[in-house]
Amino acid sequence: MSQRESSYDIKTLENQLIKAIQQGAIQDEDGQLPAEPELMRQYQVTRYTLRQALKDLANLGYIYQAHGSGTFARPHHVEGAISLQNNVGLTEEMARQGRVVKTTAIHQQVITLDQADFLPESQKLPNETTLISVTRQRTLDGQPFLVEHSYYLRSIVDNIPNSALKGSLFAFIDQKPGLKVGFIDSVIECEMISGLPAKFFGIADGSPSLVVRDDSYLSSGKLFAFSKIFYDFRKTKFFMLKKMH
Amino acid sequence: MSQRESSYDIKTLENQLIKAIQQGAIQDEDGQLPAEPELMRQYQVTRYTLRQALKDLANLGYIYQAHGSGTFARPHHVEGAISLQNNVGLTEEMARQGRVVKTTAIHQQVITLDQADFLPESQKLPNETTLISVTRQRTLDGQPFLVEHSYYLRSIVDNIPNSALKGSLFAFIDQKPGLKVGFIDSVIECEMISGLPAKFFGIADGSPSLVVRDDSYLSSGKLFAFSKIFYDFRKTKFFMLKKMH
Incomplete structure (x- = not known):
């Protein structure tokens, strides 16, 4: 098989x-x-x-x-929560709960490291690194849900077609020859937002947002992307199951 | 051995x-x-x-x-973050980073289910359930860090001595004959706080807090406790590593 x-x-x-x-x-x-x-x-x-x-x-x-x-x-699966341990991607996980994730706006641009709004949490990159900057706005069941800002290392992911930007970017990377997504370091924080995410969610500047910062590595241990996802905190619950023994 | x-x-x-x-x-x-x-x-x-x-x-x-x-x-372990996958307890995990968690205030009381401020996320309990309600304030390196509100099912955990309340409650439960902590369902949210947590953190009522709701189960699959921990969002980062393959 x-x-x-x-x-x-x-x-x-x-x-x-x-x-x-x-x-x-x-x-x-x-x-x-x-x-x-x-x-x-x-x-x-x-x-x-x-x-x-x-x-x-x-x-x-x-x-x-x-x-x-x-x-x-399980007695009751927590309704509407996003599993932090899911590795099928958000769109697929929500679809299983009968909910629809859609990408409503995309912006793609090539930049240099010093133009990035933020850097990886877990690693320093050389100054001459070139990045593909991708911003996406996504809805859940038609309602504004998240704003995602990702940077891909151009030396590893040289080009992302617009068709791939609408769906799962990791699925796109996984099917490239020689590339395999290995692991993701996630940091979860609560952060005050203003500008684009606040406007998209329809809340005042200075409102809180549930933020996930991901550093994504290939199975070889090489960093290939880092991102920041702002979730509308009023609609977001993360779920995880921790085994103690 | x-x-x-x-x-x-x-x-x-x-x-x-x-x-x-x-x-x-x-x-x-x-x-x-x-x-x-x-x-x-x-x-x-x-x-x-x-x-x-x-x-x-x-x-x-x-x-x-x-x-x-x-x-x-790992290239750089994320500084000061709390691992969501740790199963050694907060005090022990922070100690490994050279930081000190202390319990500064404890309140314990026996109540009935309808007196609880919140209920488990993942399961319904019978109305006649009796609970031990425990509130703890904890500091990190001497600074206010979290307020924890836990309810223990009295039918399983009949009595918690004050000495156990100062340290890891799960370690206390694990050493009881016949009890073994099996798994924890965690939900992570951003929630506005007022009253005790806001006062303890020294922030205004209506400020955000990073909140973890845990439903804790014995290895037999039986719920024995549920809790809500309010973290000072200005000092809190959660970390997790997700394997993709």
């Missing part, structure tokens, strides 16, 4: 499992899901596909995997 | 590794750490202890484990 087919299978299975959990169709009275062999049989998938899907659903907060005692549907 | 000894070994090793990384004493010019057998030899630990310690350090953002190509020290 090729990797593309396999990741397609995992996504399909995840969506089927989410639906079954939400309908209460798969768990028993205690919320427990059937054991692996039964799930493999029921959904006609390999153990690898099943395990990947269950891992992702645990990270998204749909299920809890208790060592030794099985897999349980 | 008993579990207690082993978790002591892991913590000791983690602190040694953090120190070595910060001093640049353990990584080569590319930031790469020695291979497992070499680290096991150097620190005289088992493979199990080493792997647990490396996993924790990866979650805390000190190192990055690249599949197939080894373990690397």
Whole structure:
């Protein structure tokens, strides 16, 4: 099975499992899901596909995997929250909750490092670094939701077509030969905003915003992008599940 | 080796590794750490202890484990940030950065569910639930830092001695026979504050606060506590590392 087919299978299975959990169709009275062999049989998938899907659903907060005692549907998935552990991208995650993320405005420009509004949190870049600056405004169910400002290192990502800017930029990078998104350092803060984000959200300058700063690395350990996303704090909740043992 | 000894070994090793990384004493010019057998030899630990310690350090953002190509020290750990993936508790995590968390005020009271200021995010509790309400004010390096409001289910945690309230409540629960902290659902929001937290932080009513709401579960899947922590947003950054593959 090729990797593309396999990741397609995992996504399909995840969506089927989410639906079954939400309908209460798969768990028993205690919320427990059937054991692996039964799930493999029921959904006609390999153990690898099943395990990947269950891992992702645990990270998204749909299920809890208790060592030794099985897999349980979570009592109540926190409504409307964005999982900090999701690795499918915002558009896809919201779609699973029946919500629609759209990009309504895009601006792209080549700049030098000293022209950047902010720098990576976790690393110093050489002064001569050239960047592709991308600003996007995005809505959730038609309402202003976030303003994203990203810088891509031109030495790694030389050109971003407009078609890619409308959807997931990471999916675009992942399908480039030789590039693979490895990990992201995220810093979450509360920051006062003015100008574009405030105007887009329809709130006064000096209002707070929930801000996520991402430094994005290739699997080789090389920084390829850094960004700042301003969320309308009135509409934003982040969610994460932390295992203690 | 008993579990207690082993978790002591892991913590000791983690602190040694953090120190070595910060001093640049353990990584080569590319930031790469020695291979497992070499680290096991150097620190005289088992493979199990080493792997647990490396996993924790990866979650805390000190190192990055690249599949197939080894373990690397992170370029720059984000200064002063609180790891959302830490499972050692705030006091311990800050101590590793050379900072001191102190509890300056505590209030404890037994209440009924309808007297609670807020309810769990992820689950409904029966109306007749009795709670132990705990409010704590905590400082970071002597400066007001957070106000924590927690509710413990009295049916599970019947009594919290004042000595335990000064330190890590989860450590207190973990050492009770038959209780084991399993996982925590966290929701992170930006919320306007007034009253106690605003007064403690010395900011005006209606100022924003970075708020973390935790629903805490035993490893059996049973909710045992829910809490709301208000952080002074001017002093707070949360950090997390997200693996994409």
